[in-house]
Amino acid sequence: MSLVIKGASLLGEQTRDLYVDDAGVLVDEAPAGAETVDADGLVALPGLVDLHTHLREPGREDAETILTGSQAAALGGYTAVLAMANTSPVTDTAEAATRVWELGREAGLVHVQPVGAVTRGLAGEELAELGLMHRSRAAVKVFSDDGKCVHDARVMRRALEYVKAFGGVVSQHSQDPTLAGPAACCHEGELSGRLGLPGWPGIAEEVIVARDVMLARHTGSRVHVAHVSTAGSVDVLRWAKAQAQRDGTWEVTAEVTPHHLLLTTDLLTGYDPTYKVNPPLRPQEDVDALRAALVDGTIDAVATDHAPHARHDKEHAFVDAAFGMLGIETALGVVRTALPDLSWTDVARVMSTTPARIAGLAEQGRPLEPGSPAHVVLVDPTASVTVDRDASASLSRNNPWHGRSLSSRVVHTVYAGRVTVRDGALA
Amino acid sequence: MKHLLSIDDLSTDEIHQLFETAADMHDVQSREVKKLPALRGRTVVNMFFEDSTRTRSSFEIAGKWLSADVINVSAKGSSTSKGESLRDTVLTVCAMGVDGLVIRHPASGAAVQVSQWVDAAVVNAGDGMHEHPTQALLDAYTLQRHLGSLEGRHVAIIGDLAHSRVFRSNIQCLTRLGARVTVVAPPTLMPSGIGAWSAAAGFETSYDIDSVLPDADAVMMLRVQRERMSGAFFPSPREYTVGYGLTRNRLALLKPDVPICHPGPMNRGLEIAADAADAAQSVVLEQVSSGLAIRMAVLYHLLAGDTRGGIA
Numbered sequence: 001m002s003l004v005i006k007g008a009s010l011l012g013e014q015t016r017d018l019y020v021d022d023a024g025v026l027v028d029e030a031p032a033g034a035e036t037v038d039a040d041g042l043v044a045l046p047g048l049v050d051l052h053t054h055l056r057e058p059g060r061e062d063a064e065t066i067l068t069g070s071q072a073a074a075l076g077g078y079t080a081v082l083a084m085a086n087t088s089p090v091t092d093t094a095e096a097a098t099r100v101w102e103l104g105r106e107a108g109l110v111h112v113q114p115v116g117a118v119t120r121g122l123a124g125e126e127l128a129e130l131g132l133m134h135r136s137r138a139a140v141k142v143f144s145d146d147g148k149c150v151h152d153a154r155v156m157r158r159a160l161e162y163v164k165a166f167g168g169v170v171s172q173h174s175q176d177p178t179l180a181g182p183a184a185c186c187h188e189g190e191l192s193g194r195l196g197l198p199g200w201p202g203i204a205e206e207v208i209v210a211r212d213v214m215l216a217r218h219t220g221s222r223v224h225v226a227h228v229s230t231a232g233s234v235d236v237l238r239w240a241k242a243q244a245q246r247d248g249t250w251e252v253t254a255e256v257t258p259h260h261l262l263l264t265t266d267l268l269t270g271y272d273p274t275y276k277v278n279p280p281l282r283p284q285e286d287v288d289a290l291r292a293a294l295v296d297g298t299i300d301a302v303a304t305d306h307a308p309h310a311r312h313d314k315e316h317a318f319v320d321a322a323f324g325m326l327g328i329e330t331a332l333g334v335v336r337t338a339l340p341d342l343s344w345t346d347v348a349r350v351m352s353t354t355p356a357r358i359a360g361l362a363e364q365g366r367p368l369e370p371g372s373p374a375h376v377v378l379v380d381p382t383a384s385v386t387v388d389r390d391a392s393a394s395l396s397r398n399n400p401w402h403g404r405s406l407s408s409r410v411v412h413t414v415y416a417g418r419v420t421v422r423d424g425a426l427a
Numbered sequence: 428m429k430h431l432l433s434i435d436d437l438s439t440d441e442i443h444q445l446f447e448t449a450a451d452m453h454d455v456q457s458r459e460v461k462k463l464p465a466l467r468g469r470t471v472v473n474m475f476f477e478d479s480t481r482t483r484s485s486f487e488i489a490g491k492w493l494s495a496d497v498i499n500v501s502a503k504g505s506s507t508s509k510g511e512s513l514r515d516t517v518l519t520v521c522a523m524g525v526d527g528l529v530i531r532h533p534a535s536g537a538a539v540q541v542s543q544w545v546d547a548a549v550v551n552a553g554d555g556m557h558e559h560p561t562q563a564l565l566d567a568y569t570l571q572r573h574l575g576s577l578e579g580r581h582v583a584i585i586g587d588l589a590h591s592r593v594f595r596s597n598i599q600c601l602t603r604l605g606a607r608v609t610v611v612a613p614p615t616l617m618p619s620g621i622g623a624w625s626a627a628a629g630f631e632t633s634y635d636i637d638s639v640l641p642d643a644d645a646v647m648m649l650r651v652q653r654e655r656m657s658g659a660f661f662p663s664p665r666e667y668t669v670g671y672g673l674t675r676n677r678l679a680l681l682k683p684d685v686p687i688c689h690p691g692p693m694n695r696g697l698e699i700a701a702d703a704a705d706a707a708q709s710v711v712l713e714q715v716s717s718g719l720a721i722r723m724a725v726l727y728h729l730l731a732g733d734t735r736g737g738i739a
Contacts, residue, residue, distance in 0.1 A: 181658065190620025196535040196556030196595055199619060271536030315514035317534030319555070 002031035003417060008039035008378055010368055012344030018044065020374040024417025028370045037419060039378045042411055045348045047079025047110075047375030049355040049364050051171070051255050052146070052226060052303035053328060055081070055112070057103065058096075059088025063396050064308035066100065069328070070109040071393035072306070074420040076329040077377035077410040080111040080356065080364045085122070086147040092117035092128035094136035101138035109420045113361060116140040118159045118170060122148050127159060134166045141360040144171035146226055147278075149208055151177055156212060160221035169222040169253075169358065172212055174233070175279065179204035185319045187265040187280040195268065197318065202230035202286070205279060209233045213240035216250045224358060225254040227305050229279040231289035238298045253358050255303035256290050258327050258334035263287075263400060273314045273321030274400050277307070291339055294350060301355040302335055304328045308396030326399045329392055332377075333385055333406030340407060344381075376414040383409035393426065430542045430549040431725055433558045434599040442603065446568050448724035449717070455492065456719065465731045466495035471527040472520055473499045475552070479531055481691060481715065482552050482562075486529045489722035495527070495730070513537065514544050521545045527730050530554070535592075548729040556590050562690055563596035565721040567604055569714050570645050573686045578605035583639045585611040585671060586649025586698050589618050589660075593649060593690045602628060609643075611636050613671060615660045616651075636671055640680040647688045648673050651698045664697050675702040686710045 003020040010016065019034070021027045055069035064072075066083070073081050083100050085091035091100060097114040104112020116133040120126045122145045133140040143163060150156045150172060159170050180200040186192050188199025209225055213236065216223040228234065233254075240252045259277065264284050267275040275281060293299040307324025314321050327334075335347065342350075348365075356365025366372035385406050389399035413421035420427055428441060437445070455461055471490040475483050483499065490497035500520060513532075521528065528547040530538050535555030542549040553559040567577065574580050582601050588594045588610055595618075601608050608630040610617075617632065618624070625632050633639050640646065651671075653664055661667045668674065673687065678700075681687075687699075687709045695701050704711060 188619045190623045193589075193618030193620040194595070194624060196554075196558070196592060196618075198556075201619070271539050273540075312512045312515070315512040317513050317532060317537040317540060317555075319534045320513070 001417070002034040003037055003374070003414065003419070004030050004034045005037045005039050005044065005376065005378070005414070008042050008044035010044050011348055012043045012381065018368060018376065020414070020417045024374050026368065026370050026372045026374050037378070037412055037414070039412065041380065042378040043344050043381050044368055045344065045377050045379065046352040046365050046368060047377050047413065047415060048077045048332065048351045049359065049361065050078055050081040050304050050306070050328060051301055051355045051359060052305045053081040053083055054086070054307045054324065055083045056087065056308055058099070060310070063310045064394060066103040066112060067107040068393055068395050069306070069308070070104065070107040070112060071426055072329050074109045074413050074415065074426065075393055075410065077332050077379065077413050078110050078328060079375035079377070079413065079415045080113060080361055081328070082113050082115050082142055082359055084146045085115050085117040085144060090117050090121050091115065092120050094129060094132040097133045097138040097140050098136045110415055111361065111364065113359060114138050114140055115146070115171065116143045118143045118145045118150050119155060124148060124151055124155060127155070127162060130159070130162055130168065131166065134168060141168050142171055142224070143168055144173065144226065146171065146173045149173050149175045149177060153211060153215065157215050157219060160215055160219040160223060164219070164221050167360065169224050171224040171226050172208065173226050174205045174208035174212065175200065176204045176208050179207070183319050185276055185280070186268055187282050189265065189283060191265055191268060195271070197268070200280060202232050202282065205230055206232040206236060209236045213252050216252055217243065217247065220249045222251040225252065227257050227260065227279055227303065228254045228290065228299055229260050229282050229286060231286050234289045234293040234298055237293070241298060253300045254298070255301045256294055256299045257305045258302060258331045258338070259325060259400060260290055261287065261294070261338040262334050271318045273316065273318055274325065274398055276318060276321050276323055277325050278323040295339065295342065295346070300350065301358060302331060302350050303355065304331045308394050309398045311397060314398050324398065326392065326394055326396060329394070330387060330401045330406060332379065332410060333408055334401070336407040374414055374417040377410060378412040380409045380411050385409050428728060431560055431729065432538050432542055432549060432551045434560050434563055434596050434603070439603055442564070442600065445564060445721065445724045445728060446571065448727060449568055449720040452720040452723040453716070456716065461492050462494055463492060464494050465727055466490065466493040469495045469526045469730050470524060471495045471497045471529060471726065471730070472525045473497065473529045474502055474517070474520060474531070475499070476502045476532040476537070477553070478503060479553070482531060485715070485718045486552060486722050489719055489726055493723055493726055495726065513540065517541050517545055521547050527726060550725060550729065553592055555592065556595070557592050558596045559592040560596045561718070561722055561725055562593050563600040565714055565718040566597055566647065566688055566690070567600050568721055569688065569710050569717045570686060573710065574644060576605070577601065579607065580644040581607045581609065581642055582645045582647060583609050583611060583643040584647045584649065585636055585673070587616045587651045587655065588612045588649070589616045590652070591649050597647065598628065598630060602630060609633055609639050611639050611671065613661055636677065637680060640677055641682070643681065643685060645686050645688065646673065646681065648699045650690065650692065650694060653694070653697065668697055672697065673699045673703045675700050678703050678706060684708050688714060690714070
């Protein structure tokens with residue numbers, strides 16, 4: 001089905017029509033018999049790309065499936081998501097990766113790109129079959145034990161070296177498990193001291209970020225720092241990026257979640273497990289540093305860490321409840337709310353172009369010009385949305401944004417020329 | 428007051444009111460027939476997710492002396508491991524028609540969360556490292572009986588502050604009643620961020636027990652778990668005792684008749700020497716009887732419909 005997207009403002013600047021041919025590619029002229037998508041007053045961005053999504057399938061299909069997660073992603077304006085490996089079974093073989101990739105194709109709403117585990121079973125000991133996952137039809141390029149830190153420095157070093165053979169990148173959940181007890185469940189600071197909750201200090205993240213950038217430099221490889229959450233990590237990254245740029249032989253990239261750009265640890269006062277997340281919500285000083293780092297490019301990308309959980313896994317005492325919060329439907333609104341002055345060009349950079357480049361997804365994050373695959377999101381820049389957790393396509397309801405008003409609204413999403421979301425609803 | 432989850436739930440007036448009721452209840456304890464009819468027909472469930480002998484017995488006797496039907500539910504072993512959520516566990520018990528739910532749980536905040544799910548009045552009998560409000564009330568009540576008003580009096584709290592719910596409730600209760608408080612612990616057993624907290628709440632911190640004891644009007648020792656060594660909190664029990672224990676020698680630093688409290692169970696020889704625990708000025712056993720009176724007062728105020736008529 002060919003399309004004419006009428007009257008969109010490209011990256012919030014010049015207004016013109018976009019034409020999509022039968023093959024789902026942007027073209028110069030209106031194809032005959034094209035369906036019209038009214039985009040008057042809307043901003044067109046390349047489809048969003050999420051470096052960090054938990055789709056829960058296989059294993060916890062009661063919390064999310066690849067289909068429902070894809071629906072939520074499309075509603076959030078996404079055309080590609082990287083599905084984290086901490087499923088059951090873990091995505092640590094070519095077969096498992098291929099299965100996730102196939103289910104994503106069957107859902108057909110976004111490109112579902114599996115992330116491979118770094119170590120077998122996420123155990124942190126032996127390397128998973130990184131090369132076989134890469135050679136599979138899923139063509140895995142990003143590897144992560146997310147949820148767990150690759151804590152052993154020797155294992156991390158070998159992983160960084162090994163993925164060089166095929167241009168892979170290791171995405172690290174930076175958190176030294178020895179710097180906090182196993183019950184750690186929130187930011188360690190004055191509030192955790194008062195609430196009597198065992199916490200992680202920011203330093204538990206920072207020491208691993210510091211170690212890993214040195215390992216990346218030593219191995220001449222690529223490390224990606226998942227969900228950066230502290231000002232100290234930003235300081236390390238700023239230094240490391242300058243070094244990497246000077247050397248030209250290695251690379252460090254980093255992502256921040258929407259929730260770390262807007263929510264703070266104060267929300268834990270009522271012990272509501274909705275706000276329990278890993279890495280934890282931090283104080284305002286950290287939030288301010290993360291915003292500044294995203295604006296100045298020290299942090300490359302926004303990634304959602306969308307983490308659906310069945311209700312009963314959150315209805316425990318705070319320390320016993322599951323970690324994580326929903327985020328993929330609301331990410332753009334949160335970024336717009338946290339950083340209202342960020343230009344649309346910059347929004348496209350941090351939510352589409354750069355994450356696509358980091359993930360090695362050549363078809364994604366492309367400029368909206370003839371020849372590019374038609375992955376497009378159309379956003380109403382002046383609208384605001386009051387979030388209703390029950391209106392979500394996700395199977396889960398652990399939504400920290402419920403009742404909040406967020407700026408801008410995703411109106412239409414187009415994935416490979418197919419309208420997946422029309423007027424804010426699944427097409 | 429609908430629940431008692433934290434000292435923060437109580438106004439200063441309410442604390443004084445509870446103390447007045449507790450004094451009446453204390454008198455009842457010396458009667459031959461100790462039972463009052465106040466809570467006849469009311470059901471109180473003691474739901475303990477963590478081992479406890481003294482607190483559970485104390486609440487049980489307090490309820491029984493007020494003629495409530497008291498049921499103990501041992502819910503030890505995390506509900507997570509049984510596959511049941513905490514919400515399901517407490518809703519199941521409350522569906523049996525419960526007026527008061529006394530809850531002890533190893534997780535901080537559990538009582539706060541439970542109070543949002545149930546209709547019953549919830550009493551926090553200790554939640555993780557967060558609070559133990561009836562302990563703080565009984566401590567302050569005991570001290571008042573010895574010192575009169577706590578206004579301007581100096582109380583030293585010494586021990587494992589980081590892991591102590593007794594400390595977290597006491598610091599609020601004592602400062603509310605006008606006491607000057609100094610807390611003493613090695614840096615590794617101070618709660619995180621205590622610098623900002625103490626500045627905001629107006630109490631002092633110290634690493635030096637010997638400089639604090641001579642000025643104290645009351646001393647409150649906290650239990651230290653021997654197994655804290657495994658978390659590298661301190662090198663050995665021996666070193667802890669030398670640095671922070673209330674030893675026989677340190678007793679001599681105290682002003683005469685300064686009351687010595689301990690919430691129990693005591694680690695004799697670790698945080699408190701037998702000479703201190705059994706000293707004439709030790710109020711450890713009196714804390715137990717005060718605890719009964721305070722818990723009777725709390726149950727009475729929460730559950731006895733009209734509390735204005737007194738208890739006669």
